[in-house]
Amino acid sequence: MMLSQEEAPRRSDATRAAILEAARHRFAADGFQKATIRAIAADADIDPSMVMRYYGNKDGLFDAAVDVDLGLADIADIEPGRLGETLMRHALTVWERSPTSEILLTLMRSSITDDRAIAKFQEIFARQIMPAVLSVGDPDDAPRRAGLLASQVLGVAFTRYVLKLPPVVAMTADQLVAEIGPTIQRYLTSRP
Amino acid sequence: MMLSQEEAPRRSDATRAAILEAARHRFAADGFQKATIRAIAADADIDPSMVMRYYGNKDGLFDAAVDVDLGLADIADIEPGRLGETLMRHALTVWERSPTSEILLTLMRSSITDDRAIAKFQEIFARQIMPAVLSVGDPDDAPRRAGLLASQVLGVAFTRYVLKLPPVVAMTADQLVAEIGPTIQRYLTSRP
C-alpha cells in the first residue's frame, strides 16, 4: 500500500538518521577530507556500505549533512537601534547550540579544503544573510553591509570555535555582545 | 675541512628551497591533508623520497614551510590616533603579498583540519600579535584587545581570501580600511 507519491516513511529511517548524525559529528570534528566514511559508519554502528546505499557517495552524504537555517527570517521585527546587539547574541546562540553549531563548524572546517563547503557558505550568505540585511536600511547598499557583517561575525566564530584563541574563548557571551554588538550595528547602518 | 659547526651551505640548498616553495603553494591551495607529498615533489620536479630525506616526514615539511613574520615589531611608532587605519592597511598588504599570504592561507586552510595549524596560529597570536598590542594601551587588558583585533582581522581574511564572499572581494583596500579601520581603532583603545 502506497501512502503517497513521495516522502513515504521507510523502515530504514532510523539508520539514515543515525548516519546523518554521526556524519555531522565527524565532519564537524575533522572536516570533509579527514572524516572517513568508515569512521562515520562505525560511529553510527552500521556498515560503510549502508552509507553508499543511502547517500550515493561521500559528496552526497556531505550535502545531506550540511543543511542549516540561521533563523534570520524575522530580522525586520527587531528594534532598529538594537540590531547589532540582538544579532550578535543570536549569532552566539546559533553557534553554541547543536546541531546548527556542528553544521557551521563542519562548513568552516571543510571550507578550508573543499570547494563544496565554500559553495555552501556562499549559498547561505546569498540566501539567508543577504535577504535579512536587505530588509533593513538601503537595499542598494545591502551587499556591502552584509559583507562587513559577515566579516565580523565569522571572524568571531573562527577565532572562538576553530582557533580557540584564549582571550576570545575566555570572553562571556555578554562581553562579546557588549564589545562587538556596536560594530555590527555600525556596519548595518553605515553609508557607502 | 669543516668550516663551521652549523649552517654550512650545502650543495642541495636549491633543491631544499624548491621543495619548500612548492610545499607552500600546495599547502596554501589544498590544506595539509589534501596536499600530497607526491604532488609537492612533482611541482618541485624532484623525487618524493627527497622530501623525506630533507624534512623527515610530512609534519616536518609543514613546520618548515609555515614560518611567518607579520612585521608588527614597530607598532609603537604608529601615531596613536591612526592605529586602526594603519594596522588594517598593513594586514591587507601582508595578506596580499607572497609568500606571507601563502603561508597565512596555508594556516587558515589547514587549521580547519589539523591541530598543527591551530597550534601554529596560537603561537603567532601569542608571539607576534599579543606583544604588539601590549605596547599600546593598558598592558593588563592586552589579551582582550588583541582577541577582538584578531576576530575582526581574521574575519576579513576568512571572508575575503577563503570564502571569497563577493561583496567582501569587491571592496577595494581603501574601502576596507575606511570601514574596518575604525573598528580596529575602537577595539585597541576600548576599556574592559
Added chain:
DNA sequence: CTGGCATGTCAACAGTTGTTGGCCTACACT
C-alpha cells in the same frame, strides 16, 4: 687518480581510502 659521501632515482612496502557486488536476514504483503 681514487676513495668516500652527499645527492638523486627507482621500485616497492604496508596501510588506508572510497566504492562495489554478493549474500544473508527479516519484515510486509497476498
Added chain:
DNA sequence: AGTGTAGGCCAACAACTGTTGACATGCCAG
C-alpha cells in the same frame, strides 16, 4: 504460510597515501 523485497553485513577491489630501502651518479678531498 509463503514469498518478494528492502535492509543490512561481509569481503574484496583498485587507487592512493606516507614512507623506506637498495641502487646509481657525480662532486670533492686526499
